[in-house]
Amino acid sequence: MRTPTAILNEDALASLLDELGREAAAQRFEVAPNPCVGAALLAGTEVVARGVHRWFGGPHAEIEAMRAAGAAVLSADTLVITLEPCSSHGKTPPCVDAILAAGIGRVVVGALDPDPRHRGRGLELLREKGLEVVLLEGVAPLAEVAPHFLHWTDNERLRRPRPWTIAKWAQTRTGQLIPPEGVGGGRWISSHASLEEVAVLRGRVDAIVTGVGTVVADDPRLTVRPPGDTRKSPLRVILDSRLRTPPSARILKPVQGxxxxxxxTIILCIGGADPARHHALLDAGAEVHELHVATDDGVDLRDVQRHLWEELGVRRVLLEAGPILASHYLSHGFVDQVRVYTGSVNGGRGPTLAPELLRQKLAQRLDREVGPDAVFEAFVDPRGTHLRAFH
Ligand SMILES: NC(=O)c1ccc[n+]([C@@H]2O[C@H](COP(=O)([O-])OP(=O)(O)OC[C@H]3O[C@@H](n4cnc5c(N)ncnc54)[C@H](OP(=O)(O)O)[C@@H]3O)[C@@H](O)[C@H]2O)c1
Incomplete structure (x- = not known):
């Protein structure tokens, strides 16, 4: 391990942590429910490399900084990081191990992990191995850098866990989810560039959830295609209380090469649904899971959340449904994040989700453009407080 000598003064460290927090927060919609984290490697008082956590399932900020440093990692003696490094195996190996292996002698941390199961553990492990650990709280607090992570790890969410759910839809200029007759094959609203973004997002979730209305109307496959990561195979889940999914649906066909x-492909239906349909769907390649709770709307969404989490091990969901299911998800408080593409299509059919969206408390909103489309992203704040955001 390299013994650190010079250290930046407290003001310089604070300003570096603030910058790293801002850089990290720019990735908030890509990494959630993971925290936004930024890191820098220093040789003496010189920053040799920086890194941020860029996408859910991707390398953590410390690892990105080490990669960016290349051979210069050998001269680095201090790691500055906005959040305590992880000490347990998640989608990636623990960062504490990588820090130890890199021979860094000092770690400056901006915040402790809020998850009571991990809080302080990473720092303890580093201290045990003889590293100097400096905790400089209050400069880039999680309440500003990654408020969504505080919700994800709060007692209420830990007690009743459910997957992080990103509701994504495309709408016309009038806010409708179905284009006018004869436009976009009755289905397409957003541009090729937007569809490519969605392909990437599909490769970064554990499951894509839709309603049977979409399956019947559009016959989608809900697969990951380039530029999405085709090494990933998210589950395809259809909420279909009475098994209306046609056995000939393309979502049941083997993927193409x-x-x-x-x-x-997993169909969630109400227990006791038509046995003939059930068998036909099994023969066509579906898995049919009967849920025990039904409501007037169909399968009970709370039961769906439990099933996804407990039975299917799903942690991050992309909801790609029509207006009926999307509005029910929103009104039941099961949406954590929204991504809305507004395409250059006039008019449209069916209801808009605007009234339901207006009832939500949105946080950390971001408006941007992709190709000719407008995109709006935000977190749905479960506590209804609008928190200060980095932009
Ligand atoms: N623009 C977009 O982003 C986008 C995305 C997807 C679809 N669409 C369009 O939306 C149209 C289809 O609309 P849709 O609203 O019928 O589709 P949907 O929302 O995908 O499916 C609705 C169906 O899901 C079933 N469901 C099961 N449990 C439910 C629950 N708890 N709450 C709500 N629904 C539940 C219901 O059928 P059962 O009662 O039979 O179970 C319900 O009719 C198509 O024209 C499609 O092109 C647009």
Whole structure:
């Protein structure tokens, strides 16, 4: 381990942590429910490399900084990081191990992990191995850098866990989810550039959830295609209380070669649904899971959340449904994040989700453009407080 000598003064460290927090927060919609984290490697008082956590499932900020440093990592003696490094195996190996292996002698941390199961553990491990650990709280607090992570790790969410759910939809200029007759094949609203973004997002979730209305109307496959990561195969889940999914649906067909990937197709229905349909769907390649709770709307969404989490091990969901299911998800408080594409299509059919969206407390909103489309992203704040955001 390299013994650190010079250290930046407290003002310089604070300003570096603030900058790293801002850089990290720019990735908030890509990494959630993971925290936004930024890191820098220093040789003496010189920053040799920086890194941020860029996308859910991707390398953590410390690892990105080490990669960016290349051979210069050998001269680095201090790691500055906005959040305590992880000490347990998640989608990636623990960062504490990588820090130890890199021979860094000092770690400056901006915040402790809020998860009571991990809080302080990473720092303890580093201290035990003889590293100097400096905790400089209050400069880039999680309440500003990654408020969503505080919700994800709060007692209420830990007690009743459910997948992080990103509701994504495309709408016309009038806010409708279905284009006018004869436009976009009755289905397409957003541009190729937007569809490519969605392909990437599909490769970064554990499951894609839709309603049977979409399956019947559009016959989608809900697969991952380039530029999405086709090494990933998210489950394809259809909420279909009475098994209306046609056995001939394309979502039940095997995926086509190496150019696309798709996970198992799972139909969630109400217990006791038509046995003939049930058998036909099994024969067609579906898995049919009967849920025990039904409501007037169909399968009970709370039961769906439990099933996804407990039975299917799903942690991050992309909801790609029509207006009926999307509005029910929003009104039941099961949406954590929204991504809305507004395409250059006039008019449209069906209801808009605007009234339901207006009832939500949105936080950390971001408006941007992709190709000719407008995109709006935000977190749905479960506590209804609008928190200060980095932009
Ligand atoms: N622009 C977009 O981003 C986008 C995305 C997807 C679809 N669409 C369009 O939306 C149209 C289809 O609309 P849709 O609203 O019928 O589709 P949907 O929302 O995908 O499916 C609705 C169906 O899901 C079933 N469901 C099961 N449990 C439910 C629950 N708890 N709450 C709500 N629904 C539940 C219901 O059928 P059962 O009662 O039979 O179970 C319900 O009719 C198509 O024209 C499609 O092109 C647009």
């Amino acid at each position: 190496e150019a696309e990937s798709g996970g198992r």
